[in-house]
Amino acid sequence: MSAAFPLIAQSICDSCCGAYQRARRSQRGAALIVALLLTALGAAVATQLLAPLAGWLSREYRARDTQAAYTLADAAATWSLTVLSGDARTSTIDHLGELWAISLPPTQVEGGTISGQITDLQSRFNLNNVAPQGLRSEANVIVAKLIFARAGVPAELAERLADAIDNDLVTASGQSEAQVYGARMGNQKLETLADLLTLGGFTAAHIEALSAFVDVLPDAGSINVNTASAELLATVLPNASGAQWANALAVRGAKPFASITEFSSALGVQVPDSAFSVSSQYFQMNSTISFDLVKHAIVIRCRRLLGVAPTIYYRSVQNA
Ligand SMILES: [Ca+2]
Numbered sequence: 001m002s003a004a005f006p007l008i009a010q011s012i013c014d015s016c017c018g019a020y021q022r023a024r025r026s027q028r029g030a031a032l033i034v035a036l037l038l039t040a041l042g043a044a045v046a047t048q049l050l051a052p053l054a055g056w057l058s059r060e061y062r063a064r065d066t067q068a069a070y071t072l073a074d075a076a077a078t079w080s081l082t083v084l085s086g087d088a089r090t091s092t093i094d095h096l097g098e099l100w101a102i103s104l105p106p107t108q109v110e111g112g113t114i115s116g117q118i119t120d121l122q123s124r125f126n127l128n129n130v131a132p133q134g135l136r137s138e139a140n141v142i143v144a145k146l147i148f149a150r151a152g153v154p155a156e157l158a159e160r161l162a163d164a165i166d167n168d169l170v171t172a173s174g175q176s177e178a179q180v181y182g183a184r185m186g187n188q189k190l191e192t193l194a195d196l197l198t199l200g201g202f203t204a205a206h207i208e209a210l211s212a213f214v215d216v217l218p219d220a221g222s223i224n225v226n227t228a229s230a231e232l233l234a235t236v237l238p239n240a241s242g243a244q245w246a247n248a249l250a251v252r253g254a255k256p257f258a259s260i261t262e263f264s265s266a267l268g269v270q271v272p273d274s275a276f277s278v279s280s281q282y283f284q285m286n287s288t289i290s291f292d293l294v295k296h297a298i299v300i301r302c303r304r305l306l307g308v309a310p311t312i313y314y315r316s317v318q319n320a
């Protein structure tokens with residue numbers, strides 16, 4: 001694996017502009033991504049189940065499927081951790097021109113086909129930010145309301161969300177949460193988006209509409225302005241004009257932002273660096289593993305804290 005890292009560094013440092021260089025870099029990136037998978041697969045085959053990942057496949061899955069699928073699932077997990085830790089060694093910011101953002105194309109291994117894609121979970125707004133550590137954040141409740149309005153979800157549901165997460169028992173206007181909502185609120189953070197359904201008032205259609213803009217992370221994670229969609233950014237920062245957004249996005253397209261100060265200056269609007277960032281700690285990997293008769297969809301969520309090797313904190317395997 002060590003031989004791969006100088007190549008990653010070379011690929012990332014090769015930041016010359018121009019379509020030709022970009023195309024070459026993208027081809028080289030795709031080849032590297034496959035090479036990293038094969039390296040991960042070699043390790044998975046050699047050890048069968050890698051110790052840190054052992055036991056993560058559910059019992060049901062274990063009963064139904066083959067050793068080859070196990071090996072590929074482990075390889076996919078190792079692949080994503082390898083790519084993300086390589087990225088941390090070579091850059092302090094995260095953007096869509098990096099190696100991790102390149103899809104693993106369908107690759108034939110072990111008699112099956114594996115494909116994968118890593119996405120940045122901080123390209124969306126973390127709903128738990130409405131009350132980090134149980135304390136209501138007025139600024140983030142406002143952001144949630146802007147997003148809810150954009151998605152056609154009633155703004156009062158953002159208040160309900162904040163009351164359901166914050167650890168006090170009263171609403172913003174001082175009324176009893178239990179009286180206003182007809183039940184005592186759980187006062188705990190969400191674990192998944194589907195948890196919104198347990199709060200009352202939210203529907204599956206609301207979740208569907210919100211899912212392009214929001215996610216649920218275990219800890220406070222700010223919106224990465226290098227990976228967030230133009231639509232989300234314009235929604236949560238409504239004070240910038242169309243021309244200001246056009247400029248900021250053109251600047252981002254030419255070179256990702258190295259700081260929130262750079263982003264603020266390109267936008268011409270002061271942006272609080274408490275709510276936005278240029279790097280990310282939370283990523284998701286979606287992988288599909290196919291054999292002749294079976295197909296599995298794997299979802300892994302990784303946390304990558306500064307100076308610490310990335311770890312998996314959520315995983316699921318389903319027959320697709
Ligand atoms: Ca990076």
Ligand SMILES: [Ca+2]
Pocket residue numbers: 162163164165166167168169170177185187
């Ligand atoms: Ca509460």
